[in-house]
Structures are given as C-alpha cells and as structure tokens.
Amino acid sequence: MSAIKKLPVLVVFFCFQVTIAQTKLTIPFKLTDYNNLSIKAILNNTDTVQLMFHTAANAVTLTEDAVKKLKSIHFTDNTDSIKSWGGQSNSSRLSKSNTLQIGDMIWKEIPIWENVNSGQFTDGKFGIDLFKGKVIEIDFDKSVMVIYNAKPRKMKKYQKIKLFEEDDELFIEAACKTNAGVFTNKFLLHSGYAGALLFDDQFAKESRINESLIVIGEKKLSDSYGNVLISKQVILPGFSIEGLHLSEVPAGFFEGALGRQKISVLGGDILKRFNIIIDAKREFIYLKPNSLMSAGYRKM
Template identity: 35%
Template sequence: MLKKISLLCILSAGFFTITAQEKIPFRMTKHNNIIIKTLVNDKDSLDLMFQIAMEDASISPERQRKADHIIFDKDDISKNNTVKIGKLIKKNVLFANNELTGHEADGKIGTGLFAGKAFKIDYDHNEFVSYDQLPDVKGYQAIPLLLQNGQLFIAGDNVIDGKQHEAYFLLQSGYSGGLLYSNEFSDEKDLEKKLKVTGEKTLRNSSGQSVTTKNGVLPFFKLGTLVLKDVSAGFFTGNLKTQRANYFGADVIRRFIWIIDPDRKTAYIKPSQYFSAPYYKLN
C-alpha cells in the first residue's frame, strides 16, 4: 500500500511539473495594445505595454504615473529591478529610459517576462499563460519563428496583383495597425500602384525631406494555411527611406491565439475571436 501511495505521489508531482502555469491578466486598448498592471521595486505602480519585439523593459517620457524608484545611470539604463504582476515576481529586469510607447502606457515590457518558458497570448480571455514546458498544442498550427537579436520574425505570403510573394515580418505589438511594409519591399513590389490606397499623410523634416505614409488594402495574406482577407497594409513613399523591416502589427497579431515555444523557434496559432473583425483605422 505504501509503495502505491509513493508511486502516486511521484506521478502526481511529475504531472504538475509538466502542466505548471502562471496566468497574467491584461487589458486591450482600443488601439490594440496590451496593457499589464505592474509594481516595480515595490514602489511604482505602472501600466506597461507588452512589446513582443523586445526582451527587456523601458519607461516613457510621456508616462502618466511616477517611476521615481527606477534609478538610471548616465546611459539611461537601470538594472536589477524587480517587477511584480499579480503573484508573478520577476527580478533583475533591465529598464531603458525615455523610450516612446503605446497609448495609455507608462512604458514597455518585453518577452523577458517569460524567459526560458513557453507562453500563450490568449486574446479570447485577455491573459497570458506561461508554462514550464510546451503545453498541449492540439488544434494549433505550427509556424516557424526566426529569432534575431531578441526579436521574432515570421514568414507570410502576400497576394499582390494576383501573385503570391513571401516575406518575413517582425512581430511588432507596439504598432497598432495591420501590416507595415519595408521601403525595400514596397519599392520592389511597386505597392503604390498595385495596392488600393485608402488614405495618406505627408510629413517633412527640417531639411525639407518628406515621407508619406500610405494606407492600402492587401487582398489576401496567408500565414500557414490561414488566410486573412482585405488586410490593412501600410507603406512609405518619399525622400526618407527609414523603414527597414516589414511589421506584423498588433491588429493582425490579435487575430490569432499564440503559443510561443521556450526556444523561440516555433509559434503555434489558431484563430481568435478577432480573426474576422474590422481592421483598425490609423489616424
């Protein structure tokens, strides 16, 4: 009888190790940004925007709440901070100073929250779930990830003028819109002529150089076997050529539920409640 009880305890312990998880609630803004309520260094209550395109954290110069207990050095870097989110305690968090962030946020926090763990972005329940190991992904589709300098890229197929073009996109949850194309991709595919343009805005710098942001509509975008239709797609024209990467923005990220593996080599996706929602309109 004692042996049976001991075996049951071992099996139960193993089961809970495999399925151990931590839930973190978040709030979605009308601009598609994810806001997490945090307590930094046991003193500063801050609303931080989750930025999947970074690992560490930062504070915005336009913050609404005080961050007096984050001490920055001469290079505007602060190390060894403690961040509490509910029951989760994350130590040795690095903050950068004076980085702009999304609407309604005092700063940003990245994927370092889930270092060494798998994590889910669940837009149906407005929560993150972190796992010690990859959870059951039945019903999800596997998408390869490319990890570069702490940033995650995925490959998607763009249907332009009836032809399919593959491109890599940086997962960028700080950009409220849908797709945003690099200058190289935009020029090469002649998007100004081949996409239906729905709006534009021109800005000039002190030297008189201009950049025009154009909002267009991509007929189809394919991620794995899942297809988004009439996708909001932005690109730039003008003298300034500063957009170096294609962005997979918050408006398209929210259309899926994501599970990211611990090694950041694979994302598992399935449609969320927002899969067919109207697209976000940029101002």
C-alpha cells in the same frame, strides 16, 4: 508605433522567482483600443504601472511622463547611442537595478530605460526576453497571458508555424496577394504596432505596391523616441500565414528610395485575431483563429 530598437548590452544577472510547484502562471491583460496588451506591474514594491507587452522589445522601458509620477526609479547612467525605428541615435537614461513584479512573478536587478513613447494608455513596455526558456500563451478570448514550463497539450489544436529569429527578434513568413501577384516576405511580430501590416522599402518596391494598389491615405507613425515618419496606406486583397487567410488587410509603406524601413512588420491588428503560443526555444509559433478573427480593422 513603438520602437524597434537595440539597447546597449549590459551584463545583468537577475533573479526570476516563482513558486516551484507551479507549472503555469496566468497574467491578465487589457487589449486597448490601439491593439496593445496592457498589463499591471509593480516596481520596487512601491509604484504600480501599466506596461505594454511588446513582442519586438528587448528591455523594460518607462516613458518620461510616467517617470515623473514614480517614487522608486532612480537614474544613474545615460547613453546617446540607442538606435530606434525612426532615428539612428537617441538619448536614454538608465536605472540599473530594480525589482519588477508581474502577477506572481518577480524579477530582481532589472535595468529600466527611459524613452518618450509607449502604447497609448501605458507607462512603458517589456518584452519576450523576460520569459526566456518559458512557453508563452496569449489568449485574446480570455484576455490572459499564460506562462508555462512545458508545452501545453492544447498546442495540437493550433497551426504550427516556423519562427525565424534575427537579432533577438521573431519573424514569420507570410504571403501577400496584390493585383500584381502573390509575394512572400518575412514579417516581424510587433505587438507594439497598432496597425496590421507595414512593408519594408525593398519589398514594397519589388512587389510594386504603389503601382498595383490604390493609395487610400497617409498615416503618421511615431517611435518610442518621438521620431515621426509618414506612411502611405493601401488595402491588401489577401494575406496568408501557413493556410490561415485574411482578406482586405490594411497595409502601410514608405514611398521613394528611403532605405530606412528595412523590415516588414506584422502588428497588433492582425495578432489579436489569433490565440497565440510561442514555444520555449522560440523555434515555432502556434496560431488559432479566435473570436476577433472577423472584427473590423482599426481605422487608419
């Protein structure tokens, strides 16, 4: 699982260059076996890398293994205070000013951080923050992301769902059906998580997940900095997002009063089942079931 992390705030002014006449830009991606979106990128007009598009990330990062192979990345600073999902404090090196190209889009003066892990088969990650003020479409049927200046007409055919933005992260509200009843909770949109659902400790306790559902196994989760936790795995009878229903959904939780997992996560194994549009103001997400809706869930 990739890190849900907060990087130190930098005062960065970067340029975003596209052809002015273009109203939309298309970025091809590959959906990996780990439910991650892998996208080709070029760094400093020199190095070609595969970056994971991460809906819960707020910076561009590269893994330590990837950095060893690159010619154009130079680190000038470091910090020991980065918080991640699996650890309260982590060290990371910083390369302060880089050029990043994805498709026809070019960003200048981009800071890049180094960490340990990314999605399998990728060299690092980037987040939604690169497309500030833009509409983002993720079409899993066509394996493309499309970046718009204005809302596309096709949004009318999608289910409109309210987004909740907290600390620059995007959440939606969903209903979970267990043998003890139906419980509503907020879930972080987390395309870096290969699984379907991961419950926060408080929700798992209040909804009596451990009592009402049979634990079918355990799963090792690792964040971007190599911190590891073991989660319990169950099968959720039902999961609903504004009338969009899924059944027999794998879900994870941590047993005991850990207090570490403070947010619930909606991962790539659910996100890939919908073509997605996120509005420019990050107020609403639009979902439409796609050809992967009935696909089997990834084995835990």
